[in-house]
Amino acid sequence: MNVKEEIEVYVEPLRSEDVEVSVKEERECNKHDQDFSWNIHVVSHQHTQVEEKPYQCNRFDIPFKQEGTFIRQHETHTEEKSYQCNQCEKDFSSNSNFIQHQITHAVETLYNCNLCDKAFVLNSALIRHRKIHTREKQYQCNKCDKTFSKKGKLIVHQRIHTGEKPYQCNQCDKAFSQKSSLTEHQRIHSGEKPYQCNQCDKAFPQKSNLMEHQRINTGEKPYQCNQCGKTFSLKSNLMEHQRIHTGEKPYQCNQCDKVFSLKSNLTRHQRIHTKGLVAPEWTKKGKIEKKY
Template sequence: MAFIKEESEDVKIEETFSVKQEDLQEQTDLMVLKEETQQWNEMEEKQFEKQQEITDEKPTLTEKTSSHGRPRNSKSACNFTCRQCGNRFSRKHNLQVHMRIHSGEKPYTCQQCGQCFCTSGNLVVHMRIHTGEKPYSCSQCGKSFKQISNLKVHMRTHTGERPYECQQCGQRFYTTGNFAQHMRIHTGVGLYPCLQCGKSFHQSANLVAHMRIHTGERPYSCIQCGKSFKQNSNLEAHMRIHTGGRIFTCTQCGKSFAQKQDLEIHIRVHTGEKPYTCTECSKSFRYKSTLKHHMISHTGEKPFTCAQCGKSFTTKASLMNHMNGHTGTTVFTCDQCGKSLTRKDTIRQHMKTHSGEDCFRCSECGKGFKCKRSLSTHMKLHNGDQSSQN
């Protein structure tokens, strides 16, 4: 039905690549298969159409009212049968509306975009896309939805209900959509593989987001600072920096963060947790980036290369300090004499001239020097290089 297609666009899932737990909960609000949506929206549509039917088809005194407010015969007989698919209805009007599915008749047209619908109820729900109306609100968290079916699925995040169970591994799911995606793990059907690295995904949107790792594309840009992101969710989290929306607060020290993952990393300061362990020496680290930098000490890798002279460095900071030597940038100033230097290590050595510290000591005679260059010159005397004396 056109209505189902339209609503699926309304509840389109945000593109995600690494799906976090909170992202999975958001998906359960949005991913509703056709049969689930149709079942619950029929109640909404018929409730709306009942107002139109009352003037043409008033119930007799012998009729009772259903739990959904629709008049029905005392025997609830389904006397009207569709000759094409066999579906049965208790009222002739409902059969007539149903027949539009087979005939393709769509008598209700949206005046704003021209899309047509089988029922007036579908048109009413569609109009909420243009008006932004979300009449169905969650009583627990206040989140609003355009359709009652989406509210029903969302409520499972509060109740914990997972009515769909995988018969192969026992895992349970909130929606038939999530269940169908999970089954691809067992069947291998419907997976979307990356042609560059071979990794497979359950959704085409996830593959699209993944491909940005290979292409480097960052389509989501901050209008305030210009920073770009691969995922829209990352941009939304970044925007909290500008708006001051630090909604994740540490219960131990009160420090606030714009993203939940930043809070989780910060908590390790209090717990002492170091989840990243070096496979070479078993040393553990609090941050993944620290482990990555540590591994260079084992591999000897120097991934940061100067484009001007070709010299390589183990860290980006070391490369930046080196580049100052080419550009002539003076960013480090001695607070004792005011001398400016281009490199951080150079300013440290210079400070020793004020402190009198001799950090470079000759292993042959024990004489100390303030800089490494002076020690190198001195060592030539022990090695018999007389050119240094000239």
């Protein structure tokens, strides 16, 4: 037999009577009066009709097909509730439900980072966050001695030196070095105040504004001066205070050579140039003596 003959023998179709017998034997469902064209169809049909569910809940009459589903359902009845809220003494069997519940007490008990303005619902989250401040900072600014753990933060920082402000408001001429600053600024135009105090009706455009406001009610002053021990409710106030010790005066008048430690003092001074007024002088007692 040559190759051609072998191929012809291989592809020769089955006899019609053979096909009829083999299909007829397999295509009929033994539980339902229903016929199928192919064996695979009847098998698929039988699986949908007779679905084995060997796992039975002994508390509720519910069968389960998969062991994992049965175990998870069973644990809701038998699992010990080992997570207790220290605010209201509610018990929870799963850590995720416990964490979700604690969010309801979020504003009442915030854990504040003493190195930045961030606050957290859970103390464990604050501990994780603090690692950001302590981790190795391999990206150093070539203009000053500041270092950063991420390259992106270095790029944003360098805009302080370059003056670059790539994010511009489409409502006014103001531009910003960070996108988040632009987003917060745009709320001035939209009037949006998404952060509301749970103690009063006041709302704020920025989360930091809400936190500052809440410290007025609590009297909390988390920022402490390492030179004299004085504490402040705002980080910005601490930084301004520390200039008393360092003598730093970063705010310079663009009309004359005078420099100031506080931006508010510079603003007050600049009115001399814009309104033609004589500068008031501060006495040692802190009272203003005006010169005319």
